[in-house]
Amino acid sequence: MLTKNGEEQRSVQTTEALASDQRKQSSNKGQCSLDFAQDYAPALESTQMVSINSRYDLFINGKQQAPHSKSYFQSINPATGESLAEVAIADEQDVQLAVQSARNAYDKVWSKLSPAKRGRYIYRIARILQERAKEFAVLETLDGGKPIKEARDVDIPLAAAHFFYYAGWADKLEYAYPGKSVRSLGVCGQIIPWNFPLLMAAWKLAPALACGNTCVLKPAETTPLTALLLSEVLQEAELPPGVVNIITGTGETGSHLVEHKGLDKIAFTGSTEVGKAIARGLAPRGTKLSLELGGKSAHIVFKDAAIDQAVEGVINGIYFNQGHVCCAGSRLLLEESIAEPFIEKLKARMQNLRVGNPLDKNTDIGAINSKAQWERIQSLIKIGKQEPGNFFQLDTKLPEKGYFIAPCFFTDQSSSNSLSQVEVFGPVLSIMTFRTPAEAVVKANNTQYGLAAGIWSEKGSKIKDVASRLNAGVIWANTYNKFDPGAPFGGFKESGYGREGGLQGLHPYLEVVH
Amino acid sequence: MKVSKTIKLYIGGAFVRSESGRTVALDGSGSASPRVCLASRKDFRNSVDAAKKGFAAWQKMTPFNRSQILYRMAEMLEGKRHEFQAIMPDAEKAGSQLDEAIDLFVYYAGFCDKFQQLSSSINPVNGPYQHTSTPEALGVCSLVTAADTSFADLCGCIAALMAGGNSVVCLLGPSLSPLLGVLAEVLQTSGLPGGCVNLLSGKIDELHEVIAGHHEVRAVACLEKDQASTVKMRELAAGNLKQVLPYLPARSIENILNYVDYKSVWHPQGC
CATH class of the missing domain: 3.40.309.10 (Aldehyde Dehydrogenase; Chain A, domain 2)
Structure with a gap:
């Protein structure tokens, strides 16, 4: 239970103040105004079903582990400016541990598992997410500041749908490339932004796992909590340890991950500036890279x-x-x-x-x-x-x-x-x-x-x-901002390369064998 | 006494000298030997301007027309077989190289109006929307050859880029530049709009910065196997997020699909 009564009270007042302000506006502004005052009573979503730990550790090799760095940062609720929890900062050694764990899981478990079984795990993740959707929605709103109706109706259902969609691909990859065979890449490093925290985690993890890769996911600094809650879902789904590792931290943690030579693939969603730096850094190695960057649409x-x-x-x-x-x-x-x-x-x-x-x-x-x-x-x-x-x-x-x-x-x-x-x-x-x-x-x-x-x-x-x-x-x-797991998403020019979602979204996580 | 000509660059469908006025002897010997113009950075930029116009013209054509032009290029290449053989450095391999080059033009000619069907999708989204994803050409691409790039690989890479609907600025190294003139004649007599394919001979060390850094060049097909040079190119290309991609010396749709972007379009359905 995070939000204290006092805060809720304040929020109520704020909303009422807003409503009365809007009434004032509509009466003041001649041609813009509606001829009736639209008013809503505040309808606060309860935060009771979310329990936020005071401290979160890294998720490596299937369990929560204290960071080698021993340091933590605060995750802030931007609607109040108050701290929600302290979250571990992964340093170079922690990144090394996470990558090593993903490598072991790839070599020993995930790459040996039948594609159908791989799919089954991903289906499980989707189902658990659906069942715990409300909890995720409230946490997403608390940690990132987005309206609850968006977290509830867009972010979380889409995230679950993404896992559900790609789960079905796991044992059907050969149909995606007629006349060719494909193989997984290995260990993927994935860095995601703060605007759709859980949804971006789903966009990254679901296709990577379906294609047979293991992952090290780095959530954004300001919104790590739903990804960390996802780690509980992965445990609940009994996903083999190390198949997904979640390491939190600052931009520096992201840099350590990108610089790690043990990765076969890097996927980044974020600013064009950082995307360019990553592309430059990977030039000597030629590591496979997909980028989903900025826009001015x-x-x-x-x-x-x-x-x-x-x-x-x-x-x-x-x-x-x-x-x-x-x-x-x-x-x-x-x-x-x-x-x-x-x-x-x-x-x-x-x-x-x-x-x-x-x-x-x-x-x-x-x-x-x-x-x-x-x-x-x-x-x-x-x-x-x-x-x-x-x-x-x-x-x-x-x-x-x-x-x-x-x-x-x-x-x-x-x-x-x-x-x-x-x-x-x-x-x-x-x-x-x-x-x-x-x-x-x-x-x-x-x-x-x-x-x-x-x-x-x-x-x-x-x-x-x-x-x-x-x-x-x-x-x-004649529409805008529609998203779907079956819909490839990604840009031209300096908005990046590679697609996420749909059939085309498999490509960044596979190698086509000739 | 032999009359020897200087091979000019091929930019925007015209044979031009380098704006720098530079030429080099093909065999590196005396002044009476045949020479080839040496492209400058400015020549490269001019070629990109020409390739932008070429791209627009190439895009205006239907995929079926593009297919016919690529096939015509195979025919013209066949017609100039003897001319090529006379100037190809390795006389023994010349015949098979030409066979392969002609074959690759025919192969990719057939892809011009098919790769879209093979790589497009109608996406089953949750809601009353029609949603499709289709491949689109990137635009102007640059092709950089290596010291050991074969004539067949050069032709295959040009053909693949063109089949995808791109226009091309090719940089030929010393081993391929003797063939620049005759290859340009093939291009010019195939009904190809000017600027679709531009041929330069030049030094990669002088030009990689302008190629990788040019914002209007959307991708580099890098046949260079030298690691240091490719890394340098990738580093520079990161500044404008263009990809430096390989060419697979095989008959493959991947050589086309590496050089397209997918465009996904949503539209509501309902009355």
């Missing part, structure tokens, strides 16, 4: 779009998970003739976004993941304000404690604005206009990234044509 709305649906899509595209989404639709490209009314509709829709306690089931936008990220977003907003363009931010009361930022956007932007190029990873949208489909494509492609893009139009042939000309790995047409 364009969301294109044509005048023939279903406008109200597009508004919903744009809101979901940028404000989902506080904008902490690598494929967030962070650049909105509006056809000039609809730009003004569209922006008004956007403002009106934003009045109904509820920023606040992530544990409240009504909350749309939760806490920014960490103080460091909060500071980064604020500094980028400041830069945006200094450059040409106009700024709009939802005028809402934010909780007094914790790290919160009201959703906002910049209009009248051009491709040369910083916010049209720099990934913010926050609830900040950059809006520009275009006149022709060709101009929209040029502007959409004018970044170093190529992760995702959105297209809104009711004209099928236009969607097909624009989709074919966008340099992006994932394109959402």
Whole structure:
């Protein structure tokens, strides 16, 4: 039981304050307002079913082990700024132990197991995750600040689905490569980000295990708790010791892992800057690498779009998970003739976004993941304000404690604005206009990234044509931010290489034998 | 007295001298021996510009048309068999090398309109959406040959990159540069849009920085087996996240699929 009564009380007040503030706004703002006040009573999710240990050790060779480093760091609840638990920092020796344990498990157990049995273990993991979904959802929200409704409805079900999907591949790999045979790679080092902590662990572990590899997983520094809870699930599933090892720590732990010469494969999801450094570091060894990096995805709305649906899509595209989404639709490209009314509709829709306690089931936008990220977003907003363009931010009361930022956007932007190029990873949208489909494509492609893009139009042939000309790995047409274990995800250009999910997601974890 | 020509670079469908004005003697001997232009960094950048235009033109063609052009290249190569044999350094192996090169053009010609079907997927997602993943060409690729790269491997790698829909800037080392002129004539007479394939002769040590560092070059097919040089290339390429990839000297769809990106498109289904 983590959240104390006092805190809950405070959260309740905050939510009520927010609601009353919204009522005020709707009456004050002429054309943006709704003609009725929408109000919700706070609906806090209980934290009773989660028990958080005061201290977490490393998960190596099937058991929790104190780190050689003897040092620990605090994992913070970003909605309160308070510490949740202390978590072990793995040093070079701990990394060595974890890799060694994964190697032993690969040589002695996992590579000798029949593919069908491998699949059975992964199915078990999926099932246990489904059964403990609520517990994971609450913990994910506490540790990372995301709204409980997202953790509950998106992160955890998708994570379980990912294990379930890849479990079935384990004994069917030969069908993925007709006329060829494949083999596993060996030991994989996997480094994941803080925006979808458990889901990213599932994206990494499930295909790696299905393809017959063993893993050393390094969760993000600010969100280690659900991965550590996953280690309990792995034990419950009786996964052979060492097949998955979970080592927590800072960026330095990640560096030790990447530098370890005993790995056959490295998978990294995170910033483009770190991705480049990893690629450079691996150059002499030529270790197989897949990278899922940053984005500055364009969301294109044509005048023939279903406008109200597009508004919903744009809101979901940028404000989902506080904008902490690598494929967030962070650049909105509006056809000039609809730009003004569209922006008004956007403002009106934003009045109904509820920023606040992530544990409240009504909350749309939760806490920014960490103080460091909060500071980064604020500094980028400041830069945006200094450059040409106009700024709009939802005028809402934010909780007094914790790290919160009201959703906002910049209009009248051009491709040369910083916010049209720099990934913010926050609830900040950059809006520009275009006149022709060709101009929209040029502007959409004018970044170093190529992760995702959105297209809104009711004209099928236009969607097909624009989709074919966008340099992006994932394109959402008349929808946005949809994810599925069967859907390959990954980018073009400096958004990385390799795909996660689907049939194509097997490739990074296999060697094709000729 | 023999009239000897200087072999020019092949950029954007035209035969041009190096902007640097540099040439080298093919056999390294006196001034009367045949010479080849020596590409500079600027020549490489010009080639990438040409290859971007070539890529757009190549993409506009249907896969079936691309297939026909690759097959035409095999035909033109066959037509110039004697010309090649006369200048290939190893006369004994020349015949088999040409056979293999022609065969590889035919092999990859057949893949132009098939690899998409073999590597695409309709993804069964949870919800009312149509979701497909299809391979797309990366764009401009660079091909770097090694001192011992055979003519057949060069042709096979060019053919595979083109079959995937990419355009290519090839850097030929000293052993292959005598063949640059005749190979360029094959390319020029096959109905290939200008810039789809560009041929440079040059020194890898001078050019690896610009090749690996160039942001418009999306991948490097590295036939170089020298570890130090490949490592250097990989290190530089990390700066813009391009991949430095091998070419498998085998008939394989992997030689195409290594040089594509998968694009996944979602669309709702429903009335």
